[in-house]
Amino acid sequence: MIRSLLSLTATALLLSACAQTPLRGTGDLGVVVERATGSLQIIESDTRTALARVEGLGDLSHASVVFSRDQRYAYVFGRDGGLSKVDLLTAHIDRRIIQGGNSIGGAISQDGKLIAVSNYEPGGVKVFDAQTLAQVADIPATPLPDGKKRSRVVGLVDAPGQRFVFSLFDTGEIWTADFSQGHTPRIERFTAIGQQPYDALITPDGRYYMAGLFGEDGMAQLDLWHPEHGVKRVLGQYGRGEARLPVYKMPHLEGWALADQQAFVPAVGHHQVLVMDASNWQQRDAIAVAGQPVFVTARPDGRQLWVNFAYPDNDRVQVIDTQTHAIVADLRPGPAVLHMEFTARGDQLWLSARDGAEVQVWDPYRLERLGSLPALSPSGIFFSSRAHKPGY
Template identity: 30%
Template sequence: MLALLPGMGQAGPDGAALFAEHCAACHAENRLGGTGPALIPETLGRMFGPALEQVIAEGRPATQMAGFADQLSAPEITAIAAWLGTPLAETPVWTAEMANTSREMSDTYTPATAPVFSGDPMNITLVVETGDHHVSVLDGDTFEVLDRFATPFAVHGGPKFSPDGRYVFVMSRDGWVQKYDIWSLQVVGRVRAGLNSRNIAMSHDGQWLAVANYLPQTLTILSTADLSVVRVIDVIDRKGQPSRVSAVYQAPDRHSFVLALKDAPEIWEIATDPAAGPFHDGFVHSYEASMEEALGAEEGLFARRRIDIDEPLDDFFFSPDYRNLIGTNREGTKGEVINLDVGRKIAELPLPGMPHLGSGISWMRDGHRVMATPHLQEGVLSVIDMTDWHLVQTIKTDGPGFFLRSHEATPYVWADVFFGPHKDEMHVIDKQSLQIVRTLNPALGKTVAHTEFTRDGSHALVSIWEEDGAVIVYDAKTLEEVRRLPMNKPSGKYNVWNKITFDDGTSH
């Protein structure tokens, strides 16, 4: 793996060969992404030189990216980083026409007039099994597996349900979006909406699905009816520079999508209904430091509004009424509250240690709504009063966590300890006293993470996040184990009712 370095008369490490050996399994040989993101100049943004070398050496918090400092020398790491900065022979493109050509609808799908199973269709829970790229469909009353279907490679970002709970959509890191009919227990079809994608969001009325893309740097709008591409929106900031889309969020009360941009100090809001929400005539004129741009022909459908911010924000959390957005800066040293009605920052939150706001939750405590977030680099949970945005308390945990979950019917918050030697623990915290009342250890030495509740909140489902893993069903009142369902590296679990009603305790 030696090559002549530019301007040098001696052999040095071959970055391309080292990438093929150590990186291609996750990022693909063509560098366009697999389980990991695309690694080309168009998607790496500002991450070049020492910053990129540090990630290769030390890994990246809250991702599957492990550090290679114990396997590669400093010159080898430098060679890989330098090679990643070289452009591809041809810049990859993915047009609406190409996406529509990729669309595959099932020839054997037959829509049912009623659920083909006897259980409550609103109490179905989907379990994403990342070990072999499948989703299991659980009956939330009996905990029987009703179906297990194959998904595209490396599902990412959480499934999204239609407002009636009948259909669910999943997305893979390589841009495939798949539609599944829960009533019929059948795959409907799939389409490739991008080449390297982040997540999806459902419109308030269930007509549109938005796909956030790193590559190309676009937002793709799909029709949920047939997965056809109805709009591709190029994401370009005020200065004319393209930006990756970190994530797209559904804001049903506002009849819009909200975008986090990776490379631009802007937040975008995209209208999903031209006659309601923040884009109607009586509201749009009250915006401060914002603008509306018609990108569609149907009276402002998919119109864009920009909100200028001081620096790029990521990992959004929303107040239940979707008036306030809380995001974190790139360094993960603070939180900022952006009021979407007036289009500007109204508060700054003391949240060091890389808060994971995207898995934050909220609930009522002493007559005030509070929110809580884990921190990816500190063993604490921060609890914030959403009335005046002051820090109520930090709850010390046994290590950094990744997910929080609760339910309006339970007095507890469930918090995992995803990182470090206590990864086999699950803290159960009282929502009023903010004290840890019990620490569960269901699988010693294995990663225990991500809780989801049944529709009525009577049971909590927890993942053993391993290849030979399981979903553990707990009685949410007694905190005793009820059942253990073997699964292949189960990650996220998603209950239909909790997701379509935006239940308290569920991240949105």
């Protein structure tokens, strides 16, 4: 009888706990970076609602986010060198460290066990255990001529084979770091790849790593299937002899698009989206747009591109048909549109209007606004479905 009463009591307590904290999956969750307040909003796309706010994440003025394989944890890379592990289910900071002085992004390894952070200060890449955030590797970048500092690191992505790939802005290099044999990486360096690689992308199959160049025209491409062939130049003649416009905001190559055997990338210092043939990486077209593009984001089915712009055209978003290269919509969502993110199946497009203090949700097929959520100076929007996309 006592055993039965104890069993009934335990069952009642369990049912009570379940009633107070309903079970929730993580596949429909995401985060909105609130850059001015160092906070994240945890959002749910199905209900178009904000579930919670997590504060105390430091300087998020250029923050980026990756997710654990189970989509429960968001790893937040802050500009102040902070690396934070946020639990999406409990809405609290699981762990947080200051790993550098000025960081510019990060990546999670193919097996989900390592977190890499690229740093301006100190120049290089640091790698951490994804569970504990204990440091497991330090990869210093090439020293600068003054001997006091090292090159800034940009364009860090994960690649197949338990590798990270990144670019060195000041010294014009691309490095690969292979962690397949343990925590002591095998480093391969490619030098003289072009002046000032400022950002990079990796193709969805993980084969090609491409770094945009700010100091000269073109992009540097590394074939990760055949690294022995070295780095080659693509779009090498683009813009030669033309006067560039002042660059108000650097385009983000991780916001590039690959659709219908074409690669669409934002041009630096031009009001254009460049189109390359994805089979040979030769330029096919240049689409005139309203301003200097920042993100060129493809709808998951590949039929549309959504493009936002640097100041003074950052209140606009243009939609491009990937087959005809025609602009099919010219939208004015609000002041300072900073970022756009599709849900995994493409039924929604979320965008942040920083100076409008809101995040908007759009139907990308009907080109209709579905609703909005208030947010504090919102910038980046990241859905947990990124956990299963290489290079994100």
